[in-house]
Amino acid sequence: MSIEIKNIRKNFGSFSALNDVSLDVPSGELVALLGPSGCGKTTLLRIIAGLETPDSGSIHFHGADATAQKVREREVGFVFQHYALFRHMTVFENVAFGLRVRPKETRPTDAEIKRRVHELLELVQLDWLADRYPPQLSGGQRQRIALARALAVEPKVLLLDEPFGALDAKVRKELRRWLRRLHDELHITSIFVTHDQEEALEVSDRVVVINKGQVEQIGSPQEVYDNPVSPFVYQFLGNVNQFHSQIHQGEANIGGVGLKINAHHDTKHSAGLAYVRPHDIEIHKVRNGEAPAFEAVIHYIHAIGPLVRLELQRADQEDLIEAELTQERFRELGLIQGQNVFVYPRNVRVFLNA
Amino acid sequence: MHKKYSKNAKQNILPGFNLSLGFTIFYLSLIVLIPLSAAFIKTTELSFSEFWAVVSAPRVVASYQLTFGASLIGALINAVFGLLTAWVLVRYTFPGKKIIDALVDLPFALPTAVAGIALTAVYAGNGWIGQWLEPLGIKVAFTPIGVIVALTFIGLPFVVRTVQPVLEDLEAETEEAAASLGANRWQTFTKIIFPAIWPALLTGFALAFARAIGEYGSVIFIAGNVPFVSEITPLIIITKLEQYEYASATAVAVVMLVISFLLLFAINGLQWWVNRRATALT
Numbered sequence: 001m002s003i004e005i006k007n008i009r010k011n012f013g014s015f016s017a018l019n020d021v022s023l024d025v026p027s028g029e030l031v032a033l034l035g036p037s038g039c040g041k042t043t044l045l046r047i048i049a050g051l052e053t054p055d056s057g058s059i060h061f062h063g064a065d066a067t068a069q070k071v072r073e074r075e076v077g078f079v080f081q082h083y084a085l086f087r088h089m090t091v092f093e094n095v096a097f098g099l100r101v102r103p104k105e106t107r108p109t110d111a112e113i114k115r116r117v118h119e120l121l122e123l124v125q126l127d128w129l130a131d132r133y134p135p136q137l138s139g140g141q142r143q144r145i146a147l148a149r150a151l152a153v154e155p156k157v158l159l160l161d162e163p164f165g166a167l168d169a170k171v172r173k174e175l176r177r178w179l180r181r182l183h184d185e186l187h188i189t190s191i192f193v194t195h196d197q198e199e200a201l202e203v204s205d206r207v208v209v210i211n212k213g214q215v216e217q218i219g220s221p222q223e224v225y226d227n228p229v230s231p232f233v234y235q236f237l238g239n240v241n242q243f244h245s246q247i248h249q250g251e252a253n254i255g256g257v258g259l260k261i262n263a264h265h266d267t268k269h270s271a272g273l274a275y276v277r278p279h280d281i282e283i284h285k286v287r288n289g290e291a292p293a294f295e296a297v298i299h300y301i302h303a304i305g306p307l308v309r310l311e312l313q314r315a316d317q318e319d320l321i322e323a324e325l326t327q328e329r330f331r332e333l334g335l336i337q338g339q340n341v342f343v344y345p346r347n348v349r350v351f352l353n354a
Numbered sequence: 355m356h357k358k359y360s361k362n363a364k365q366n367i368l369p370g371f372n373l374s375l376g377f378t379i380f381y382l383s384l385i386v387l388i389p390l391s392a393a394f395i396k397t398t399e400l401s402f403s404e405f406w407a408v409v410s411a412p413r414v415v416a417s418y419q420l421t422f423g424a425s426l427i428g429a430l431i432n433a434v435f436g437l438l439t440a441w442v443l444v445r446y447t448f449p450g451k452k453i454i455d456a457l458v459d460l461p462f463a464l465p466t467a468v469a470g471i472a473l474t475a476v477y478a479g480n481g482w483i484g485q486w487l488e489p490l491g492i493k494v495a496f497t498p499i500g501v502i503v504a505l506t507f508i509g510l511p512f513v514v515r516t517v518q519p520v521l522e523d524l525e526a527e528t529e530e531a532a533a534s535l536g537a538n539r540w541q542t543f544t545k546i547i548f549p550a551i552w553p554a555l556l557t558g559f560a561l562a563f564a565r566a567i568g569e570y571g572s573v574i575f576i577a578g579n580v581p582f583v584s585e586i587t588p589l590i591i592i593t594k595l596e597q598y599e600y601a602s603a604t605a606v607a608v609v610m611l612v613i614s615f616l617l618l619f620a621i622n623g624l625q626w627w628v629n630r631r632a633t634a635l636t
Contacts, residue, residue: 049534051530051533070533071530071533072533072535072536072537072538074534076534078531078534080527080531082525082527084527084528084530084531085528085531086528086531086532086546087550088549088550097532097535097537097545098536098537101532101536101537101538102536146531149531149535150534153535153536
């Protein structure tokens, strides 16, 4: 089922949580709402679920206006960051809850409920925990039960609020792959909220980047990562180096070094910010012909893991440049701390100052 | 010997177990057990047939029924309306909320005699409320209903103050989860909220009940103390003391003590069972 969100506004007192947000989620997609904490992404999710009412704007489920519908009428499955399982019920009863509270006419028989619950518990691979109580489970198990519980009512939309936020790093990675596989099996329209860009980029079909109550960019993970539309999106999706620069006819002048940029050809003498990702910083020990380069000193080397992280101090000013090299390249260069090197930025991305 | 000592040391990580347990037992003996056992010892001055004659006198038996019956009804009323009060205080914000919150504790602080006189003045045939109830054929003052009113009054804070913190700690998310799964408000209350507050409610009920059984001051004014009708057991004990029948007085006291103990023991057992289920072995 598709979801259309139109011009949603929501204020909490004088704080504007959502400021004219519109968004279309096509049927069957897995969409990530990505943004820093306090950006309004959870509020948006709760408004979609009906747990919060917007000040203005409307929500449509498959074309039908659902703005006035109560949460229990919307047929959404909601998964909370802190699971919100019913502590006094067994895992089985937790999952069965949504079926048991149905009105008599539509309530399945006990045998049918039993069959459905076990089916779902098998789907989340926790059938063996049916008789346990939630406090006896690990965080990852609890969240899978919460998901099974939400799926039991056969929701048309699945909404997940920072579903892996309370879990430790390893379980989080496992669960998000598992969620992706589950979505590929069930094809239920799903929206999940996260502040973890890695999670959003890895799991979702589309990423909606939200900042200060407004949508910054909507696109596939590839699109938003490769073509961020604003400095915010660029910075939020990964580590960056930021340079103050003068832009003039397709060239960014950073402290006397003129870098070719493949944009802004008609811009003349404007101030702007140039961004380069750490893995786009090339390092040479000797000057490489005529190509523009910064002179820098290696300030710090962090060589743990597949990538070697360098902090470089520019010769012309105080700013540090962060660079990432492969172990192979690092060994090839034979760099040591305190060494003078030449820094060649690639794929410079410039945003003019507004 | 040595081995046993080290095992004990391992079991108790917190120091001072022996000392604090010793002090607790000494203190409880001094404050609770010795006075209570004195009642039992004093009673032995009577032979068993004398004892039985005192404690099974029709007037005394009627007083047991009134005391325990009215206490039970009072505690039940408090369980219902105390829960409602706690709910309103926790769930809603309204002007004057702080004042109402403070009012709840008043029955704790008020001298019980003052409460008794005030209730009597209000519910007597010519009192503020009594004058409207009288024409309807409802007499409150000087009847068992009056006893129930007084016992309800003094028991209210117990239920409110035990339920309130549990209600405050209740996760709003579990209710939202229930709603998203299609439960209506009534189902959410009966299946999600009530099971969570049930142990606290039971505790509040037990406290209100225990308090009501022992209540004296607020009851004697409004009860009118008509034998067989509105005479509570504590009053019988006082009457006997005033007539210097110390042994008979303690005999009745002992019966009250035993019944109270058995009732509280049963309620505690129920609480233990509920708690064990609620926390599910964690």
